[in-house]
Amino acid sequence: MAHFPGSPEKTRESLLPKLRLKPWLRASPPGIILRNARIIDPAESRVLDGYQDVVIKDGLIASLNPSELNTVEPQLAEVDLGGKFLCPGLIDCHVHVTAVPGVRSMGEITQTPLELIHLRSTYVLREMLLRGFTTVRDTGGASKALADAIAEGLVLGPRLVQCGKALSQTGSLYCRTRCLLRPDVRGTAGGHADFGAGDTGTGCCGGHSHSLGRTCDGVPEVLKAARDTLKGGADFIKIMCGGGVASPTDSIESVQFTGEEIHAITTTCEQMGNVHTTAHAYTDAAVRHAIDNGVKGIEHGNLIGRETAELMASKGIFLTPTLSCYGIMVRPPWEDFLPPDGKAKNEQVMSRGLDALKIADDAGIIICYGSDLLTSMHALQTEEFTVRNSILPSARVLKHATTNAALMLRDSKLGKIASGCYADMLVLDVNPLDDVTILDYPEDHLFAVIQGGRVVSSRLKALKAESSA
Structure with missing residues (x-):
């Protein structure tokens, strides 16, 4: 059999x-049985009776049985969890995985080379x-290409559901935003995701290639933007229907897009396979404007009655x-992340956020977990708990990050x-149904992370993490 010159020990076989079309694709993870686990059921807010054995095959849970049944599958490795808790x-x-560390402000992100943003996003995802x-x-910034890279094992990260870029109306006629290069120029009626002069990559702000959103105005433009986004593989569509903290040219109270524009987007999403739509909105007016025109979800909602x-x-x-992001954005080392007017808007929404959460819970809304952190703030992702x-x-609260999220x-x-x-x-040493804040201290209570049947990380001697090499 022929050998390669200089490497006689290497055969073509x-x-x-590595000669496949996609050589990074991995085989299904090896099966495993996790014995003597306490299973957390967030939907019913309970721990299953007794200890359970969980059989994992081909990335899925094959079966779940009480430990005393002693499931025998000799071909599978076994790990005794000794009564530790298994949480979904x-x-x-x-999240915004492309709002990466290494910059001091959102403005700097728009000036960061796109390739560098892509590389840094892999760090965000892994963490x-x-x-x-x-x-x-x-909810703005990631792409199907990144989601596919994770699914194929090329990038280590969570399963990624993405909307491409959020859809936003434009800002003022001057520059649409406080220009990053000319701070003396300031718009007056911006859209929440308008951080540039336009989508062409030209103009004094350098375009939208680095932004978390894209601008569009009028029914023809929003239809094209929505269809382009869906064509690009978006799993859902996000619409900026009101003002925001990080955008410098709109008040929190502003209501954005016309009803006709929003309805055009939601109708297109329904026609294209009942694609989910969600809206950035803080106030009653913005929320009602969104849902009256067919939007199915609301992001933030801090000021709802x-x-x-x-x-x-x-x-x-x-x-x-x-909710946690507002306090994080104004404390060290990020006390200068927002400009003065941004800090004022931040205080406005932060002061009412917990009240709105209680109102929503009392009303019976299906509430999901969201962190909305940017740059190096991602490290505090669990503070929301x-x-x-x-x-x-x-x-x-645990339901927000499991059962309810899966429904949405x-x-x-x-x-x-x-x-x-x-x-x-997740393998935990404390029951989060009793104290969900333990999830805010993974360094103390998180003993292993398993995703799709692969052991991503583990501090248990008997449960070895899969090598990423």
Whole structure:
């Protein structure tokens, strides 16, 4: 048999896997049995009776049986968890993985080379997975290409649900935003995701190639933007329907896009396979504007009142609050992240956020977990558990990041530990149904992360993490 010059020990057969079209594709993870586990059921806010054995095959949970039944599958490795808790993998429904560390402000992100943003996003994704978030929903910035790279094993990270770029109306006629290169120029009626002069890559702000959103105005433009986004592989569409903290040219109270524009987007999404739509909105006016025109979800909602919450509940509108980010953005080392007017808006929404969460919970809205962190703030992704637990029971908050999130993502294999579901699980030493804030201290309580049947990280001697080499 022929050998390669200089490497007589290497045969062509040994290199065959690397000759495939996509040589990075991995085989299914080896099966495993996790014995003597305490199984957390977030949907019912309970721990299953007794100790359970979980059989994992081909990335899925093959079966779940009480340990005394002593399931025997000699071909599978076995690990005794000794009564530790198995919790479904966490789901963060509002992230921006391309708002990467290495910059001091959102303005600097728009000046960062796109290739560098892509490379840094791999760090963000890896860290999210190691914190226990086995699935994330990116609400502006990520792409199908990145989601596919994760699914194929090329990039280590959570299962990624993405909307491409969020859709936003434009800003003023001057520059659409406080120009990053000319701070003396300031717009007056910006859209929340308008951080540039346009989508062409020209103009004094350098275009939108680095932004979390894209601008479009008028029914023809929004139809094209929505269809382009869906054509690009977006899993859902996000619409900026109101003002925001980080955008310098719009007030929180502003209501964005016309009803005709929003309705054009939501109708297109329904026609293209009932694609989910969600809206950035803080106030009653913005929320009602969105849902009156067919939007199915709301991001933030810090300023909603009881009547609006009851309307959302009656229509089955999902809500993803993002509460911890407001306190994080104004404390060291990020006290200068926002300009003065941004800090004022931040205080405005932060002061009402917990009240709105309680109103939404009382109304029966399906609430999902969202962190909405930027740059190096991603490291505090789990702080949202602690903030929400200040007014809601632990079991309710855990549901936000598991059961409810799976409902919104329309994936019955997520958010629970049951036969046929993804083998996405966390090994914990404390029951989060009793104290969900333990998830805010993964360094103390998170002993292993399993995603799709692969052991991503482990501090248990008997449970070895899969090598990433």
